[in-house]
Every structure is written in structure tokens, then in C-alpha cells.
Amino acid sequence: MDDAGSVIAFWLLAALTVGSALGVIAVRDLIRALVLLITSFLGVAGLYITLSADFVAVAQVLIYAGAISILLIFAIMLTPRASRDNAETFLQVPAFLLAGLVAFTIAFISLQTDWSIAERGGFGETASAIGEALLSKYVLPFEMASVLLLVAMLGAIVLVRPEGTPEE
Amino acid sequence: MPALAAWYDLRDLGHYVTSVINWLQDDLSAPDWVTYVVSGVIGIVAILLWLLISQLSFIWIERRIIGRMQARIGPNRVGPRGLLQPIADALKLLLKEAITVRLADRPLFWLGPVLIFVPAMVVFAVIPFGKGMTLADLNVGVLFVIAIGSTNTVAVFIAGWSSNNKFALLGAMRTVAMLISYELIQVLALLGVVVFAGSMRLGEVVAWQSHYNAWLLFLQPLALVSFMIASAVEINRSPMDISEAESEIVAGYHTEYSGIKFGFFYTAEYFAGFAISAVTVTLFLGGWTAWGLEEWVPGWLLFLSKLYLVFFLFIWTRGTLPRLRIDQLMAFAWKFLLPLALVNVLVAGGEVLAWREGDISSNVALPIFGVANAVLAAQLIIGWGTFMGHLKPERRAKRAVLTQELGAVYYVPPKRPAGEP
Numbered sequence: 001m002d003d004a005g006s007v008i009a010f011w012l013l014a015a016l017t018v019g020s021a022l023g024v025i026a027v028r029d030l031i032r033a034l035v036l037l038i039t040s041f042l043g044v045a046g047l048y049i050t051l052s053a054d055f056v057a058v059a060q061v062l063i064y065a066g067a068i069s070i071l072l073i074f075a076i077m078l079t080p081r082a083s084r085d086n087a088e089t090f091l092q093v094p095a096f097l098l099a100g101l102v103a104f105t106i107a108f109i110s111l112q113t114d115w116s117i118a119e120r121g122g123f124g125e126t127a128s129a130i131g132e133a134l135l136s137k138y139v140l141p142f143e144m145a146s147v148l149l150l151v152a153m154l155g156a157i158v159l160v161r162p163e164g165t166p167e168e
Numbered sequence: 169m170p171a172l173a174a175w176y177d178l179r180d181l182g183h184y185v186t187s188v189i190n191w192l193q194d195d196l197s198a199p200d201w202v203t204y205v206v207s208g209v210i211g212i213v214a215i216l217l218w219l220l221i222s223q224l225s226f227i228w229i230e231r232r233i234i235g236r237m238q239a240r241i242g243p244n245r246v247g248p249r250g251l252l253q254p255i256a257d258a259l260k261l262l263l264k265e266a267i268t269v270r271l272a273d274r275p276l277f278w279l280g281p282v283l284i285f286v287p288a289m290v291v292f293a294v295i296p297f298g299k300g301m302t303l304a305d306l307n308v309g310v311l312f313v314i315a316i317g318s319t320n321t322v323a324v325f326i327a328g329w330s331s332n333n334k335f336a337l338l339g340a341m342r343t344v345a346m347l348i349s350y351e352l353i354q355v356l357a358l359l360g361v362v363v364f365a366g367s368m369r370l371g372e373v374v375a376w377q378s379h380y381n382a383w384l385l386f387l388q389p390l391a392l393v394s395f396m397i398a399s400a401v402e403i404n405r406s407p408m409d410i411s412e413a414e415s416e417i418v419a420g421y422h423t424e425y426s427g428i429k430f431g432f433f434y435t436a437e438y439f440a441g442f443a444i445s446a447v448t449v450t451l452f453l454g455g456w457t458a459w460g461l462e463e464w465v466p467g468w469l470l471f472l473s474k475l476y477l478v479f480f481l482f483i484w485t486r487g488t489l490p491r492l493r494i495d496q497l498m499a500f501a502w503k504f505l506l507p508l509a510l511v512n513v514l515v516a517g518g519e520v521l522a523w524r525e526g527d528i529s530s531n532v533a534l535p536i537f538g539v540a541n542a543v544l545a546a547q548l549i550i551g552w553g554t555f556m557g558h559l560k561p562e563r564r565a566k567r568a569v570l571t572q573e574l575g576a577v578y579y580v581p582p583k584r585p586a587g588e589p
Contacts, residue, residue: 005201029273032275035276035279038319054308058306058312061315061318061319062311067351070321070348077341127311
């Protein structure tokens with residue numbers, strides 16, 4: 001983070017991420033909110049690149065901008081038309097309070113903590129290191145996550161399965 | 169490879185850029201970011217120019233080839249043999265009125281054709297066109313290609329949604345549904361390549377193939393087939409172009425686009441086709457190398473000829489095969505390609521493990537793997553196809569809930585009176 005390029009990139013990406021995230025809650029139309037949300041995801045991917053976490057950045061694009069956004073598209077499309085806008089709800093005030101508290105906590109902690117600055121430079125290649133860590137030291141959480149996801153997938157299939165056989 | 173110096177040495181176009189960079193650094197003593205920006209801009213402009221020229225040529229070539237395949241002539245009026253047809257087309261698209269529907273979501277309607285270009289062009293950043301001719305050789309290149317390709321859907325969905333047209337929305341939703349099915353297969357297919365090459369850097373995959381003189385086409389035939397099918401789905405090439413199937417839903421997601429906005433979609437489709445061909449050539453066909461031929465012929469020329477050959481395959485399938493229905497396409501992904509791709513990854517992993525742990529010479533191991541995988545691919549495709557084709561009638565899918573919601577037309581056989589067989 002010493003050279004000017006990284007600093008400029010960081011501030012631009014941070015503005016993009018936060019700005020479009022604010023847009024998500026401000027915009028009325030749900031599809032526009034989704035587009036802004038994807039922009040925010042891409043901004044986060046850019047921030048990962050400035051941290052030289054290339055694998056995490058690409059995974060962010062692949063999973064969030066590619067897959068989660070499609071999940072949200074399906075969720076919006078399967079919602080009845082009447083509720084497709086960012087309507088006002090009675091949960092607005094509690095939600096703002098909660099979000100404010102979370103933001104305050106994170107800001108407070110990050111400002112109060114005495115961060116130690118690492119002496120070494122950026123990482124070289126992270127993909128193989130992450131792969132080895134996942135399949136050796138952290139193999140148990142990794143496998144548990146995959147089993148959990150499988151159970152969730154099966155559960156979803158069972159839940160949406162229509163009752164009985166369809167008409168022949 | 170001998171030293172590259174002379175200006176007429178066309179084997180490596182990268183050394184022109186290098187000499188410009190050296191001149192900037194040594195003679196003008198420019199700071200680092202200037203050289204960085206200059207080399208980036210040169211690369212981008214070169215890739216863009218090449219893409220535009222290729223696209224203009226292939227509009228004519230594709231239409232002539234398809235015409236020949238369908239026993240008609242094709243464009244032959246504008247210029248000699250119709251050669252100026254692409255230019256006439258481009259002028260027509262530029263001059264036509266670009267209508268915006270009154271009820272369209274205006275910002276998104278404008279954003280759709282712009283965004284559709286991004287994934288198609290950004291992919292070329294990681295493609296090695298020749299020795300030292302890569303814009304950015306990322307160490308997660310393979311994953312980058314897949315990730316960027318998946319964002320294509322967002323652009324298509326924005327276009328289809330903002331048109332405020334039911335056919336456009338149907339086309340967009342079909343794309344979305346297809347992508348989540350076929351992205352998985354793309355990832356699994358490329359996993360086989362990465363397992364063999366041991367790197368996700370596209371330059372190293374090419375180097376691996378050049379070092380062992382073994383194109384991954386021979387080691388991973390099943391991966392190649394599933395990757396090409398999944399990619400054809402992702403870029404909406406016929407016969408998988410059900411998101412713009414003109415016999416069902418007018419023109420799919422770009423129904424409401426006219427003039428140059430339609431031209432953007434048309435161009436982006438070609439760009440995406442070239443991108444997928446480039447990835448296929450790099451990962452499966454040895455990239456810019458060809459068993460030592462790259463010593464004599466410019467590597468980028470080899471790369472481009474392979475690329476055009478793969479693109480011709482796409483044209484060929486378009487001219488030959490009928491369009492699939494959406495439920496067929498979805499079932500094909502989940503029931504046919506997915507199990508095969510999983511088996512392929514398992515086999516590839518086992519082979520590489522045996523090769524590494526067993527200390528087998530690559531001259532022995534790779535031919536065995538090649539033959540074994542080819543036999544396995546043929547057996548799996550034929551066997552699984554036969555098995556799926558002979559399911560008992562009561563176990564075959566009667567209706568697909570999701571695909572029906574997405575506009576699938578499906579046929580319910582009439583009830584037979586009891587007693588008849």
C-alpha cells in the first residue's frame with residue numbers, strides 16, 4: 001500500500017463498493033438494486049486484488065457476481081409482482097439501528113486496535129497454498145461444509161417437490 | 169528460440185512492445201506507471217483491432233458457409249462475391265434508428281448492450297497469443313476465464329428484463345437457468361485440465377503441453393467435449409441458442425433492441441465465440457505451440473489458425489444440428505454431462521496421482537493415459553446414453569417444473585384407454 005497506484009485503486013474501489021451498497025438500499029426497483037449489489041460485489045473483488053489475494057478475488061467474482069446474483073434473480077422472479085419494490089416495512093427502524101450498531105462496532109474496533117504492520121511484501125501465488133491448507137490442515141471443516149451444503153440442497157429439493165405424481 | 173531482434177522478425181510481436189518500453193524507460197526515463205499504461209494500451213488496442221477485423225471477416229465467412237451447408241448461395245451481391253456485405257451490414261446497423269420502448273427501464277436498457285461486451289473482451293487479457301504476447305498472465309487464469317464468463321448472464325438478464333417484453337424476459341430467464349447448469353460442467357471440465365497441467369496459469373498450461381508434446385485434447389477428450397458444449401450454451405451459439413430461439417420467442421433477450429444496440433449484441437456474440445475458441449485452443453490444443461513448428465512459423469499465426477478452426481466447428485454445428493428444447497438442454501446438463509464430468513475428474517486425478525507417485529516415465533504414462541481416456545470417453549458417452557435412453561417409461565421425467573416456468577413447451581402424451589398395451 002505504499003505506491004500511489006494502490007492507494008488510488010483502494011479509494012476508488014472503496015467508493016464504488018460503499019456507494020453502490022448504499023444505492024442498494026436507496027433504490028426502489030429491486031432489479032436495479034440487484035445490479036448495484038453486483039457492482040458492490042465486484043468492488044469487493046477489486047479490493048481483494050489490491051491485497052494480492054488473487055484467488056479470493058476471482059472466487060468472489062465467480063461466486064458472488066456470478067452465482068449469488070443469479071440466485072437473487074431467481075428469488076426476485078419467483079416473488080409475486082406486488083412485492084417487487086423496496087417497500088417500506090415496519091422493520092425499517094430496527095434494521096437501521098442494528099446496521100448502525102454493527103457499523104459502529106466494526107469502526108470502533110478497527111480504530112482502537114493497535115494493528116501490527118507486517119514487514120514482508122505481498123503474497124506470490126495463493127491458489128495452491130489455499131488448496132493445500134483446505135485439504136490438509138482444514139480438511140475436517142472443508143468436508144463438513146460440503147456435507148452441509150449437500151444436505152441443504154437435498155432439503156431444498158424435498159421441500160419444493162410437488163405432492164403426489166402430476167397428472168398423466 | 170534464437171534471439172529476436174530484427175524488425176522483420178514476425179515470430180514474436182511482443183518484442184516491438186518491448187522495444188517501445190525500453191525506449192520509454194532508457195531514452196525518456198519515464199516512470200514505471202507510464203510504461204505500465206503504455207504496454208496495457210498497446211495490448212488492448214491490438215486485441216480490439218484484431219477482434220473487429222476477425223468479426224467483420226467472419227460475418228461474411230459464416231454466412232457463406234451456412235449458405236453452402238443449407239444448399240443456398242449466401243450473400244453475393246455487395247462487392248465481389250459479397251465480400252463487402254459485413255461493411256454494408258455495419259453501416260445499416262449504424263444508420264438505423266435505435267428504438268427505446270416507452271415502458272422500458274431506460275438506464276438498464278442502455279446498460280445491457282454495453283455490459284455484454286465486458287466479459288467477451290476481458291477474457292482475452294489472459295490468453296497467450298504467442299511467446300510473450302499475453303496482456304496479463306494471471307496465476308488464476310483458468311478460474312478467471314470461468315468467472316468472467318459467468319458475468320455474461322447478468323448483462324443478458326439486464327437486457328431482457330429492462331425491455332419490458334415477455335419474450336425478452338423469457339429469453340433472459342432461459343439464459344440464467346442454462347448458465348447455472350452449464351457453469352458447473354465448465355468448471356469440472358477445466359478441473360481435469362488443471363489437474364494434469366498442475367497450474368491455473370494459462371501460460372503454464374501451454375508450456376506443459378509443449379514440454380510433454382501432448383495436447384490435452386488427447387489426454388482429456390471428455391473434458392474437451394463437455395467444455396465445448398457448455399461454452400456453446402454460455403455464448404448462445406446454435407444449437408444451444410434457446411435464449412434467442414427465433415422460432416419460439418421472437419429474438420429472446422434482444423427482441424426490443426434495434427439499430428446499433430442490436431449490433432452490439434451481434435458483435436458481442438462473435439467476440440464471445442472467439443473468446444471461447446481462444447480458451448479451447450489454449451487449454452486443449454497446445455495454444456501457440458505445435459510440436460516444434462513454432463520455431464519456424466510465428467506462434468500467434470498458429471494460435472489464430474487453431475482458433476479459427478475451433479470457431480469453424482461452432483459454425484459447423486450451427487449449420488448442422490437442430491435447436492434443442494430448454495428441458496432437453498437442462499436435462500442434458502444434469503443427467504448426462506454432469507456424471508460424465510465427475511467421472512472424468514476422478515479418473516484424471518487418479519492418473520496424475522499414479523504418474524507422480526509411481527515415478528512412471530512420461531513417455532510411457534502419457535500415451536497410456538491418452539488411449540485409456542479416449543476409450544473411457546467413448547464408452548461413457550455411448551454407455552450412459554444407452555442407459556439413459558432405456559429407462560423404464562414410468563421413471564422418465566414427465567414434467568420439469570422450473571423449465572416449464574421458463575417457457576418450455578412440453579408434450580403430454582394422450583391417455584390410452586385401459587387394456588391397450
